[in-house]
Amino acid sequence: MLNSTFTTSSGGAVPSPQLLYELALAIGGSLDTQVMLRTALDAFLRKLNCASGSVYLWRHPGATLAPAFAIPFDPQRNESIQAVRERLPAQPTQDEFSALVETLPLAITTDDHGAIYLLPLGKIGILALVRYGDDLPQDWYSLLTPLTAKLAEASHVCLEHETLSHAYERTLLERNMLHALLDGTPTIVFALDPEGRFVVSEGHGLERIGRLPSEVVGESIFDVYSEIPVILDNIRAALAGQQRAVTVDVRGRSFDALYTPVIDDAGAVVGVVGVAHDVTDRKAAVDTLGAVLNTVGEGILTVDGRGAIIMVNQALERMLGHAQGALVGRHLDTLLPELDIVTSASFADTQLAAILGRRVEMEAIGSQQRTLPVEVCFNEMIIGDETYYAGSMRDLTTQKEYDRLRDEFVATVSHELRTPLASIMGWTETLLTGHPGPLTEMQQKVLNTVYSSAQRLNRLIEEILTVSRIQRGTLRLKQDHFDPAQLFSQLREPMTQLATRQQVQLHFSDLWRNEVECTGDMVLVEQAVANLISNAIKFSAPGQVVEVRSYGVHGGWRVEVEDHGMGIPEADLPDLFQRFTRGSNAKKAHIQGTGLGLYVAKAIIEGHGGEIHLTSQEGFGTTVWFEVPCKAATAQTPTN
Numbered sequence: 054m055l056n057s058t059f060t061t062s063s064g065g066a067v068p069s070p071q072l073l074y075e076l077a078l079a080i081g082g083s084l085d086t087q088v089m090l091r092t093a094l095d096a097f098l099r100k101l102n103c104a105s106g107s108v109y110l111w112r113h114p115g116a117t118l119a120p121a122f123a124i125p126f127d128p129q130r131n132e133s134i135q136a137v138r139e140r141l142p143a144q145p146t147q148d149e150f151s152a153l154v155e156t157l158p159l160a161i162t163t164d165d166h167g168a169i170y171l172l173p174l175g176k177i178g179i180l181a182l183v184r185y186g187d188d189l190p191q192d193w194y195s196l197l198t199p200l201t202a203k204l205a206e207a208s209h210v211c212l213e214h215e216t217l218s219h220a221y222e223r224t225l226l227e228r229n230m231l232h233a234l235l236d237g238t239p240t241i242v243f244a245l246d247p248e249g250r251f252v253v254s255e256g257h258g259l260e261r262i263g264r265l266p267s268e269v270v271g272e273s274i275f276d277v278y279s280e281i282p283v284i285l286d287n288i289r290a291a292l293a294g295q296q297r298a299v300t301v302d303v304r305g306r307s308f309d310a311l312y313t314p315v316i317d318d319a320g321a322v323v324g325v326v327g328v329a330h331d332v333t334d335r336k337a338a339v340d341t342l343g344a345v346l347n348t349v350g351e352g353i354l355t356v357d358g359r360g361a362i363i364m365v366n367q368a369l370e371r372m373l374g375h376a377q378g379a380l381v382g383r384h385l386d387t388l389l390p391e392l393d394i395v396t397s398a399s400f401a402d403t404q405l406a407a408i409l410g411r412r413v414e415m416e417a418i419g420s421q422q423r424t425l426p427v428e429v430c431f432n433e434m435i436i437g438d439e440t441y442y443a444g445s446m447r448d449l450t451t452q453k454e455y456d457r458l459r460d461e462f463v464a465t466v467s468h469e470l471r472t473p474l475a476s477i478m479g480w481t482e483t484l485l486t487g488h489p490g491p492l493t494e495m496q497q498k499v500l501n502t503v504y505s506s507a508q509r510l511n512r513l514i515e516e517i518l519t520v521s522r523i524q525r526g527t528l529r530l531k532q533d534h535f536d537p538a539q540l541f542s543q544l545r546e547p548m549t550q551l552a553t554r555q556q557v558q559l560h561f562s563d564l565w566r567n568e569v570e571c572t573g574d575m576v577l578v579e580q581a582v583a584n585l586i587s588n589a590i591k592f593s594a595p596g597q598v599v600e601v602r603s604y605g606v607h608g609g610w611r612v613e614v615e616d617h618g619m620g621i622p623e624a625d626l627p628d629l630f631q632r633f634t635r636g637s638n639a640k641k642a643h644i645q646g647t648g649l650g651l652y653v654a655k656a657i658i659e660g661h662g663g664e665i666h667l668t669s670q671e672g673f674g675t676t677v678w679f680e681v682p683c684k685a686a687t688a689q690t691p692t693n
């Protein structure tokens with residue numbers, strides 16, 4: 054390169070008007086950028102006897118420096134491309150590109166007796182031409198200026214058309230995607246002008262009501278839906294500037310509809326846009342569920358995460374004596390005060406969390422503050438990010454009355470059985486003493502069997518009577534001082550005899566301090582301990598060991614009974630302390646029992662202010678332990 058100024062010889066022929074006319078015709082014949090530039094650049098090269106050329110157009114920041122079109126396109130064979138690359142970075146900024154354009158026109162002399170001409174295309178581009186031989190005269194450039202201006206304008210139009218085409222393609226794609234979405238869902242989308250005429254009406258949901266998309270465009274919504282006042286009332290409200298969300302019934306279908314006013318910058322309503330989703334199936338399911346919930350005899354309710362009631366069925370309203378809708382919005386602890394829900398605390402942290410999935414008995418508060426016994430069960434459900442609780446409530450008033458009558462009957466019968474049973478046991482004991490006369494070996498065996506069965510029946514009657522007292526609330530606990538060590542000593546012999554008959558080894562470990570006493574009903578506590586030990590012996594196999602431990606803990610007396618027998622299935626554990634409840638595996642093994650031992654023991658221990666627990670693993674054994682408070686007790690540590 055020898056020269057970078059536009060200095061040309063003044064000689065040369067003046068271009069003919071025909072040549073300029075042909076060049077002008079070659080520019081702007083197409084809106085396609087590539088087609089237009091190829092036609093125009095080819096004409097410039099042919100008419101001006103140029104060997105190669107290129108056109109550069111500013112497109113957007115960050116674009117790589119490359120010609121919009123070049124003949125030839127290979128940079129190794131096109132010196133015009135190399136000349137522009139020498140003057141601009143690989144990714145020029147708009148300021149860098151404009152700065153070069155401001156310096157044009159330039160004529161660059163090459164080493165091989167040629168010249169590269171860089172001509173401005175307005176402010177948006179560069180036309181680069183390579184010519185060998187005579188230089189272009191100055192007059193030629195002045196005559197080419199209108200043509201380069203026309204090429205700049207044509208390029209600008211093509212770029213604008215390119216931008217609009219891309220925008221149209223994106224819009225068309227989005228429109229097609231929207232149509233596909235609307236065609237695949239039971240939804241209606243519409244827009245109204247300020248007079249309520251349809252501007253847009255699209256959606257698969259229209260077919261559900263006998264309409265076609267765009268069918269009503271141009272019609273007034275007040276004519277199309279004249280028979281549905283609820284739609285028209287909400288449209289009038291939206292045209293007045295109010296947003297409305299309602300559920301409407303349209304020709305046998307139900308829709309959740311949202312009507313939103315369109316407001317311009319001046320605050321005027323210029324139309325309404327709306328969307329309606331077909332919820333007929335959902336509404337039918339909800340109505341069916343409501344009918345089912347109102348048919349069942351149990352009370353059903355749903356509570357939100359804050360403890361507020363959001364739904365109840367008619368059975369619950371009748372059960373509690375409340376009018377329809379009176380319970381919705383109330384806090385759950387106004388119905389079930391035993392839950393002791395503090396409104397400032399997290400509802401999930403209340404006592405409700407401890408009874409989830411379980412059926413428990415509570416007292417419910419009905420109308421006029423009347424109380425009634427109920428059985429409740431709650432379960433947690435999560436919908437979206439919200440936690441809710443669904444519960445059932447069953448009135449136990451009638452059942453409680455039946456239970457009371459049954460317990461009274463059982464107690465009466467048991468009392469009546471005690472008199473003849475006492476007579477049987479008394480005469481049997483007399484016969485066994487031999488005073489009425491000597492007994493044969495067979496007579497002795499039979500009488501022992503009778504006496505043993507009578508004792509077993511007597512124990513059963515005592516248990517039934519104890520259960521009856523517990524149920525009626527008439528179980529009276531004496532408050533006498535007793536020595537746990539003495540209680541243990543009294544149990545050792547009869548329990549050891551029972552274990553020997555069952556071929557079970559019974560080990561006692563008594564670490565209670567003899568000088569310390571507890572207060573309570575020693576007879577009933579002894580009955581509770583005997584129940585636990587006899588259960589452990591009953592469910593142990595011959596040769597197995599039952600361990601009974603007694604020791605003091607901080608503030609009380611603790612007894613543990615551990616066996617290594619058949620254990621209890623996990624599914625049976627929650628109900629074991631209820632009356633007449635036994636492990637399913639014990640029933641299958643035909644092991645005798647009434648299912649009252651643990652129930653009676655629990656009532657006695659809790660009556661003394663204590664607590665009783667049970668852990669078990671099927672096939673490995675069971676451990677039952679209880680603690681009762683003893684004010685004079687001293688903490689002791691058991692040894693193995």
